[in-house]
Amino acid sequence: MITLKNVTLRRSAKVLLDGVSATINPGEKVGLVGRNGAGKSTLFALLNGSLHEDGGDFFLPPQWRMAQVAQHMPETAEPATAFVLDGDTRLLALRLALQKAEQAGDGMAIAQAHSDLHDAGAHDAAARAQALILGLGFQVHELERPVNSFSGGWRMRLQLARALMCPSDLLLLDEPTNHLDLDALVWLEAWLQRYEGTLVVISHDREFLDAVTQVTLHIDNAQLTRYGGNYSQFEELRAQQLTLQQAAYERQQTKIAHLQKFIDRFKAKATKAKQAQSRVKALERMEKIAPVLASADFTFEFKEPPNLPNPMLAISDAAFGYPPADGGTPTTILRGVNRTVLAGQRIGILGANGQGKSTLVKTIARMMPPLGGKVTEGKGLSIGYFAQQELDVLHGDDHPLGHMVRLARTLGVDAREQDLRNFLGSFNFSGDMVQQAVGSMSGGEKARLVLAMIVWQRPNLLLLDEPTNHLDLATREALSMALNEFEGTVMLVSHDRALLRAVCDEFWLVGRGQVGPFDGDLDDYQRYLLEEARRLRELARATAEPSAPAAATAPLARDGREQRKASALARQQLAEKTKPFKRELEQVDKRLAQLGAEKAQLEQRLTEPLPPTEIADCGRRLKACGDEIETLEERWLVLSSEIETLEAAQASS
Template identity: 65%
Template sequence: MIVLNQLSLRRGVKLVLDHADLTLHAGEKVSLVGRNGAGKSSLFALLTGKLQADAGDFSPPPRWRVAEVAQEMPETAEGATAFVLQGDTRLMEAQARLAAAEATQDGHAIAEGHAGLAEAGAFDARPRAQALLLGLGFGSAQLDAPVHSFSGGWRMRLQLARALMCPSDLLLLDEPTNHLDLDALVWLEAWLQRYEGTLLVISHDREFLDAITRVTVHLEDAKLTRYGANYSGFEAMRAERLSQQAAAFSRQQDQIAHLQRFIDRFKAKATKAKQAQSRVKALERMERIGPVLSQADFAFSFREPGQLPNPMLVMRDMVCGYRLDEGRDKPVVHGITRSVQPGQRIGILGANGQGKSTVVKTLAGTLGALGGTVTQGKGLAIGYFAQQEMDVLHPESGPLEHMIRLAKQVSPQAREQELRDFLGQFRFVGDMVQQPVGSLSGGEKARLVLAMIVWQKPNLLLLDEPTNHLDLTTREALSMALNSFEGTVMLVSHDRALLREVCDGFWLVADGAVRDFDGDLDDYQRWLLEQSRERSRAAATAAAAPASGGTAEQSGANRREDRRAQAQARQKLQEQLKPMKKELAQVEARLATAQAEQEAASARLGDPALDGARRAELGRQLKALGEEIDTLEGRWLALSEAIDQATAEAAAA
């Protein structure tokens, strides 16, 4: 277990921990909560040995393997799967030992090296790495794409997959959900629930914490307080604790006042001097209960819109997508015909890559529609929160410069002091209003974008992942502001608590279309899990599905024509799949043979009568078989994906 005993830790002049005590038991799943800047990441650095305690004792378990998500953005041409594989430190160590043995031609060491590879799970490591990538939202075509071809958010997913790949006793996750869509978030929850080691996670997603943790550690005023509950339980227990402390403080203040009145009244009287002096000593000995200090929570509100057009937006056969450099159009979502009314609260759902952000960008006007029309109501004022805040911010400019530039467009009469006061409501005070945005934290950038939106007095809010980098307090302030907003809200978010609290209806972006989702978020999570299984069932479903019958009015000739067309389509599909299925069968057969040869060679290595030359030869054979198996497994995965995709497309048609 992990034990902190009277531990103190400083970062510069700031006291992060002051004689803090904490015990975490093996296998516990723990959330670390506290305000931004309280020192949560510093505690992680202490656990990984990057920081040393200034006082007290810290005793990590010996020989524990610790895994964490690296924060630097990798810049390499290495493939995604190979990059994630390097997170398996045990496998990397086994490969290094084997390489050293082969360099010295030590037959016995080569044999031990191959045995070490088997113990490290080398023969199924590549499929395990690819399963992590697929679960986190990568497509099959991206599994071997170079790391530098991915955007920043996707590279952080690669770092997360690499941390999960590491065989660890302690897993440290600092805001792992920031760059995940809801489908990847649901998958990660399921993975972490199965994780057998000790988990310590920092997150501002309350539903994520409730789903995976059973212990909450609160960092406040340089002290650590352990609660035996998930986040919701922690909130209830802490509220009760604060209530009891407030009551005890009030009672003690009454007692102190009573004693002080007696002392003040009788300290000058000789007959009562002894009693007065005893009460002075009682006051000095009294252990004072601290008051419940209510730190100022962040709160804001959207200004009342000047008008509410009805309808706000009207879409007719709208096509959303991108115009490529060579002039071709790449449609992502098409045929959108619907309207947006005043006062609606719409949550936009959809699996990763289906086009949620593309739809929002098109409605916001940052992308032009590729087809159809989108008509804005008269007087429409859009407030757009981009998923990447820097899309609307200038890194070299400070918050005040951003507001001055915005005010010239929206309200030219605004004075600088008025803008400074307004920024103060969003915690930008003093010299901070001049600080370049590029040097601000993610949460500070998000607050600045919110401030800029509020100033514009929008009547339609288009919010694409607004909670990335926001702490729980700011998320709650955003939820309250949205609920009191009189205009219309369209929200893309992986924060289920925000979606539940704000939205009263959902759109689903899937299969290139937008439709109403008839259900709640629990239904949607079940739908996501079902979608992850759908490809494996697609072939059987397509084969077993009966030919569709016609309506009562449809003639027998039409039904026969339908059946003939369906039969032709099935025959065409089988002809298309035949060479892939044949190759898949050949790959499976060779894979089974290679694995059998591998097992036999591994067994022969255990023969003590083998000489060094024979051991070395067997080692080389095992290495060649391992490489062949890796290649075969990769080809098997690619063929299976291609067959599933072709079958699913045929079934959808």
């Protein structure tokens, strides 16, 4: 188990943990929570060995294998599958050992290496790596793309997959949900629930913490407190604890006041001096209970819009996608879109990764033109747009006040500097912070600046694409409250289910090339994602193939009876198409079983005393078996991919 006993941790001169003690048992899944700057990352640094305790005793079992997500951005041209596969450090070491044994012609070492590789799961390692990559939202045709061809967010997903690929007894995850869509987040939750090792995770997503943790460690005022239960249970227990602490504090203050009154009244009287002195000693011995200080949580509000057009906008038979590049053809993602947005609506936009959520939002936000149809805006429509990449377009060498001055000039508004300073102060940019370079700020501070700039514009339609990625729990709560009090219309894309539940009263589903209403709540959608994750990945791949336009025209829902008839016919047609592939796949499976048995016999034989010539023969045959197994496994993947392609094409027709 992991133990901390009277541990003190400092960052420079600041004490972040002061004489804390805690225990983490093997197999526990722990959520590490606390305000930004409380010391969560510092405790992580202690756990991963990059920081040592300044006092007390810290113990982590030396035999435990540790995995965590590398924070640097990978720049390699290595294919995605190979990059993730290299996360299995044990396989890497064993393959190196096999290579050395083969170079030395050491039959016994070759046999041992093959046996060890089999035990380490080398036979299905590539398939496991690809399952991780696909689960985190990538498409099949991206499995062999170079890592450096992906954007930063997608590369961080590959870093996460690489960490999950690593065999571990302790897994450390620091904000693993920041770069994930809701479908990938649901998949990650299911994976972590099956993880058998010890997990310690930092996250500001309360529903994610509720789903994957059973213990909560809370850092507050340089103290570390362990609570049994997930985040919601921790909140309830802490609220009860604070209530009891406040009541005990008030009772103690009453007692102190009574003792002090006696002391003040009788300390000058000779007959009462002895009693007064005993009460002075009682006060000195009394262990003081700290008061519960009201925390100054961040709050803000959206200003009342100057007008509310109704409808806000109307979309008629529209096609959304990307305009042609270099005179080519446009890429259509969504077609036949007919939706109306009314004043006061709270719309959550759902959909699997790659289905077109951001494309829809960007087009409504005027960042991209529609490829067809019509988008009619209401008179006086004013859009406040928070994009996932919004933080990247801030000027790193400028400061918050400079951003506000430039925004006012762009909008042609005459604003006094002091008014802008006061406004920034309401978003916790006070004093010297208004002159601090944005590039030196944290992700949460940058996100608050973007929110401040949106609020100042007084929009009547808010388009928010993953606004919580860099926000802590307190700021997420403030955003949720502000959105609920906002009098305009909200359209929200987010993987934060707590925010979606609190803000949205209806949902749109983006999928299969169309946009339609989703008849259900977030629990229904989560079940839908878990059940349909594989099919959605296949459909995402199909959109990049010639059959994609046909797939895009499929309706989101069909009549039940017609659907059953169509499904039966589709299954029959699919069986005919996939029959030859499945027949060959069965033959490959049989041959793999034969080779596996032969390999096991050779490995067993090599454990017995044999003449050197037989050892060499067994080693060569073992290598031949391994090579054939590798070839057949590659063929198995090709056949499986062909079958999946046919199934995807059938599903999308």
